[in-house]
Amino acid sequence: MATKKKNATTKKKPLANKSKNLHLLKQMMRIRRLEEKAYELYTQEKIRGFLHLYDGEEAVAVGVIENINEEDAIIATYREHGHALVRGVSMDRIMAELYGKVEGCSGGRGGSMHLYDKVTNFMGGSAIVGNGLPMAIGVGFAYKRQKSDAIACCFFGEGAVDEGEFHESLNLASLWDLPVLFVCENNLYSMGMPFELAEAETNLVKKAEAYNVKGSTVDGMDVLGVQETSEKAIHYIRKKQKPYFLECQTYRYRAHSMFDPERYRSKQEVKEWKKKDPITTFTDYLKHEGMLDDDELDQLNNQVMQEVEASVQFAEEGTDEPLEDITKYVYSDSSGGEL
Amino acid sequence: MATKKKNATTKKKPLANKSKNLHLLKQMMRIRRLEEKAYELYTQEKIRGFLHLYDGEEAVAVGVIENINEEDAIIATYREHGHALVRGVSMDRIMAELYGKVEGCSGGRGGSMHLYDKVTNFMGGSAIVGNGLPMAIGVGFAYKRQKSDAIACCFFGEGAVDEGEFHESLNLASLWDLPVLFVCENNLYSMGMPFELAEAETNLVKKAEAYNVKGSTVDGMDVLGVQETSEKAIHYIRKKQKPYFLECQTYRYRAHSMFDPERYRSKQEVKEWKKKDPITTFTDYLKHEGMLDDDELDQLNNQVMQEVEASVQFAEEGTDEPLEDITKYVYSDSSGGEL
Amino acid sequence: MTQITEQTITYRQAVREAMSEALIKDDRVFLMGEDVGRYGGCFNVSEGLLEEFGEERIIDTPLSESGFTGCGIGAAVVGMRPIIEIMTVNFSLLAADQIINTAAILQYMSGGQFNVPVVIRMATGGGKQLGAQHSRSLEGWYAHIPGLKILTPATIDDARGMLWPALEDPDPVLIFENTTLYNSEGILTGNEGEVDIQKAKVRREGNDVSILTYGIGLQKSLKAAEELSKEGIEAEVVDLRVLRPLDNETIFSSVSKTGRAVIVDEGWKSGGISAEISARITEELLYYLDNPVERICGMDVPAPYARHLEQASLPQPETIVKTIKKMGGLHG
């Protein structure tokens, strides 16, 4: 099973690049604390609308995006705070966006589900399941035509696999040899729908192969495993100029969004998965390998907590967009009013 | 390869059921002559709109529908004259529909692409590629709930395989164990698009398996092969209450529709395929097996020609729907006018 | 969920009871959609129905809007009475082919042989800071399609009473439930049994101006009417209820009485159903009109997330009041 293999390989490289590992750990911690704070702020009604948190899945975004180059593009979903953050969108601008402020990375227009950042090629933030895949192949198509060796990296949940847009996008990506990494974040549920009740065939790599797309499955709770596998996948994509399908098996700790009675799963199941927590397991591993001691860990924690607090401060001090700008950006010329 | 195997089995049953074989032959001849006449009438502008002919593919509709029971339903495409005919819609009513007359099987409302007949559960005639598949699973779903052992038989071209609706429908049919026969008429082109340039993976059975749907491929020019394979498939569907995917490899002799410069294939290729013509090869086979002599063949030809001529007569004498009925059937209560 | 006293009931409960009644009355009825079962419905509308009616009647689907909507259409054609739930109208864009290329036209195309008695329920509307992809009101847009019937229950009675006649209707019926209404409470008048899905309803009588609205617009319009009343302006509030086919008769009789018409529609203004109503009124009643027909609609912008912007983009009671007071010849 993929999981074991990965753990094995990770174990095999003991003192490998301490600074890199601490970096990966810190990235996961940044996401976790950001999400915890967002949750808290939502209950205080500072953040509104839908809020989909990423707790438990941090290793996926961190492990994959670690290998993404500056010129590559990322297309994600409504559960994308973590992806934006590790891509390099500042926590300040993310938090300000959750607050709906002009200083937010989408100018307060998007909110939690629609984070965008042109500077880092972070292309959302789409809240229509499956909707991001055609966009991703289009980006890959353009990069190929432009003779750039950039790739499009597309994150989506396993629920998106059932949408027709998944089917059409994988066929086109394969048919046209497009440089696209399809990262399926399989957290076992699409809202309340258990994966095995949604898929007649639960072997997703087999599905990818039905489009002649190479793929593999990795333990999404193991940041090094994800990082190494996606590194290989991305190398393959750039070298062969072909798409790749990567399934990351992970788990969502929290409710799907903030309104979720969670009738569809047991507290026990959640508890079991938390034992595989990507942050605690990796922390233990680093300590065991002598790459991390308690002081260093406290330091990391403090840095992250400070960053979070600062981001709240930043958002609190953010400004509201003036009403007269409401029709701005419906069209580029900002014509508007009676459009 | 499936084709060979099938030929073998067909060869193995020499004097098997002469009357059945002559029936199959006649059904194919009826389609061929109907299509030839439709072509002629189109050039005379008796038939208008789009006209998609089935010449060369007769063995598929005839072989499959031979095994369909009265209570089963058929869902087809815009290339469905043959399917309607062998299903039991009279040639008169089909021809009258092509003429747009009230006596047509769709009352003149549908035309060539939209043949319907409630009595024989012939449910069209959809001209949106892929659009019939969700309908087919719905029919199968209903039959299952109604504890009937009827099945839904869905014909579609290989081009439909690329549409998202194919993906969603096969997953749902498999997930819910629906009694649906998916018949893919692979005639190697979707309009001008060659099959191998449209599919990253050309093994369609492998695609079906990615939904955990059983499938097989058969030589669509061999009526007995199609009949026997689909018989087994339908037996499997009824017994197991599961869907089945049947690829029939065939070829379209004529232009896609009546406006088609045919720049995408060579005359030579068409000629090669005509050597495998389902009617001539089956005729030769029956003669060789001593099941058919020239007199019988002439007789069949005459019967079919008479039926065709009679249908033209019938259509010519058909009546136009009165203008005041134009809003009828927009809604069942025939409210209408300013709707 | 909000507390319910003996006699009051929420819009959400009304929809659930309507489904429960239909499932009991007619075993051809089933509910199919994403998360309608285990999850209890993304707006908690179908809570408990899976437990009550089982997996044969309450069917959770994968994310395949086109697939399961088409499945419901096909099942309807051969004798079932499906209730298809599409979580929100925004996702119905993925099922547009099945709704428009099949459900709306099958009967016409087949010369009357195959009708499609399916009911498709969707949540609609904005105002909850859900952003541009989750906040549309497209019921008026769907009303452009011949062959579809469009219902917009705005009251507890209609939420409770419209489903059954919709299921008995031989044609495809789309029911749009505004998300903001789910928590609204009201008392069942007991008339929900005779709900008519052909006609609009006058919800408040008045002689000075007709406010024509539907869905979430009704509450806002009634609020505005109360305000206006204090200033001596009596507005008649017409709940359209059915956006296709529109009930011209009720609309025209109200406007010919008041001589003034204001249409309140949370959907986008340009090319919306508000334009059709305005056009019909002026075509029919030009010489009765004391003022041009006014339209108070959603602004022509995708929904912004920021609350102050989104609220500014939607019709508000204050706007209705201001607009009507500005109309010529109104005393008060």
Place this chain on the structure above:
Amino acid sequence: MTQITEQTITYRQAVREAMSEALIKDDRVFLMGEDVGRYGGCFNVSEGLLEEFGEERIIDTPLSESGFTGCGIGAAVVGMRPIIEIMTVNFSLLAADQIINTAAILQYMSGGQFNVPVVIRMATGGGKQLGAQHSRSLEGWYAHIPGLKILTPATIDDARGMLWPALEDPDPVLIFENTTLYNSEGILTGNEGEVDIQKAKVRREGNDVSILTYGIGLQKSLKAAEELSKEGIEAEVVDLRVLRPLDNETIFSSVSKTGRAVIVDEGWKSGGISAEISARITEELLYYLDNPVERICGMDVPAPYARHLEQASLPQPETIVKTIKKMGGLHG
């Protein structure tokens, strides 16, 4: 295809030349769609382009409307200038998610960071006995969506000249080509270079009545205008050209001059763009109107196959003439 003399050219050729010019001028431009290459385009519009520009620029796609339309949208966002061809507007229902949930709103949702300079061409219209699934005119329906720009070239000049400015436009532009126009011939005036995609155009001057139309309606309206002229009624024919954003200025100035407005639209009447135009006119010019605004539109029925029925469901020059002659106060 019809014979072409030295100076005349068909609408089909005009579109092809426009694409050819764009492909030469700007190497970010490519044409993508079903059968645009080998087949030469389902209406033979792109014949020869594959041979001329090669497979890198002229891309045949599988049947995957949502996939390749979204592909064009994504490519546009990162610097390409795609021309996406969807064979007919009826199939665009399968791509509605990409067009409406992405192209139309991406720039707004992203706070102005990501604009979508894609051009999507589709054939539209009825009248060819293609039945209910292939004969719709949905350009006015798409015009309800903020963020989209909707062009309807009705002349040879516009067919030739609208594409380039559409490609230079930073926003998503949908171009609707009426299938009946492809064979129409005309002389390129040479003005196609300065085609403006913001404004409507007066195609015929007149003082008695304004006929507001677009696409295939233009020819029918001009024909009607000639008829009326014989009876001393001079109709002004306004070609709307752009359905979103509508050019209010040109519409209002014509109608305020003539005092009478007739809208001719082959699309369905109820909830169509004709209603929006009618509503805007009465909102703006109620007191200038000598008559109610008239709408001559496609009947609210799915397209029947039978020729006599389909023709009866579409606006005809005779209907336009009759309607206008019935208008009060017109001499002649």
